[in-house]
Amino acid sequence: MNFLPNNIKHIRTLKGLTQEQFAEDLNVSRSRISSYEENRAIPPIDFLVQLSDYFTIPIDVLIKNDLSKTNNSSFIEIGNKRVLFPITIDGANEDLIEIIPVEASAGYLRGYADPEYIEHLNKIKLPFLPVGTHRAFPIKGDSMIPVKSGSYIVARFIENVQDIKDGKTYIILTLNDGIVYKRVYKELEEHNMLLLVSDNKKYDPYYVKEEEVLELWEFTCSINTQEYEEHELKISSIATMLTQLGVELKELEKTYK
Numbered sequence: 001m002n003f004l005p006n007n008i009k010h011i012r013t014l015k016g017l018t019q020e021q022f023a024e025d026l027n028v029s030r031s032r033i034s035s036y037e038e039n040r041a042i043p044p045i046d047f048l049v050q051l052s053d054y055f056t057i058p059i060d061v062l063i064k065n066d067l068s069k070t071n072n073s074s075f076i077e078i079g080n081k082r083v084l085f086p087i088t089i090d091g092a093n094e095d096l097i098e099i100i101p102v103e104a105s106a107g108y109l110r111g112y113a114d115p116e117y118i119e120h121l122n123k124i125k126l127p128f129l130p131v132g133t134h135r136a137f138p139i140k141g142d143s144m145i146p147v148k149s150g151s152y153i154v155a156r157f158i159e160n161v162q163d164i165k166d167g168k169t170y171i172i173l174t175l176n177d178g179i180v181y182k183r184v185y186k187e188l189e190e191h192n193m194l195l196l197v198s199d200n201k202k203y204d205p206y207y208v209k210e211e212e213v214l215e216l217w218e219f220t221c222s223i224n225t226q227e228y229e230e231h232e233l234k235i236s237s238i239a240t241m242l243t244q245l246g247v248e249l250k251e252l253e254k255t256y257k
Helices: 004-014 019-026 030-037 045-055 059-064 115-119 230-255
Strands: 075-078 081-084 097-099 122-124 134-138 152-157 169-174 178-187 193-197 206-209 213-223
Touching: 004 030, 004 059, 019 030, 019 045, 045 059, 134 178, 134 213, 152 169
Parallel strands: 097 134
Antiparallel strands: 075 081, 097 122, 134 152, 152 213, 169 178, 169 213, 178 193, 193 206
């Protein structure tokens, strides 16, 4: 099925453009835009290329995907690559959160930019979330105690690494490591890298190059799928206290330098 006519009209409307304004931007006639939106004519390949560049959406996405499921004109921008970020809504026009299942987390590295892959993920609704686009990511291992292995981190999409808040936790999709959940510090000006730190100090911090970061998601909340044992709560409390103390000492160190 060719979704192109409806997609042109839908994305144009989301951008707040009339047919006249849109035609002027593309240096074509308004009647030509109208004929494409009403499916009375088929756009030539050079116009599809122009359309793709203007909307910053791949041509195959424009043709093969129903973009009417998006309710705003936000797009993923990572380096020089822009990909449509599909936001799924329910019957009440409320955003739904895509869940990355544990068994498919490895495949997310291949499918994160594929609207069809995202569309087939299971979804949930959490009405208390702040404004933004969210996904739920599975956590493995004990590197970010007190978050237990098997939990899910619900996180908000961040478009630019410059928006990282030092010391906050993020889901990072990297070219070499796939999905990781770490505390992140920017070292962009000097080294063009991010420092990723585990809350469990038995794991060493490590660096990733900025260009290796494919997606960045800021922690919003966690969903624990297992009950905590009493001894885990005590360990977690101590670990949290030490982490907070370390942050306070670093701030004091900056003050007196």
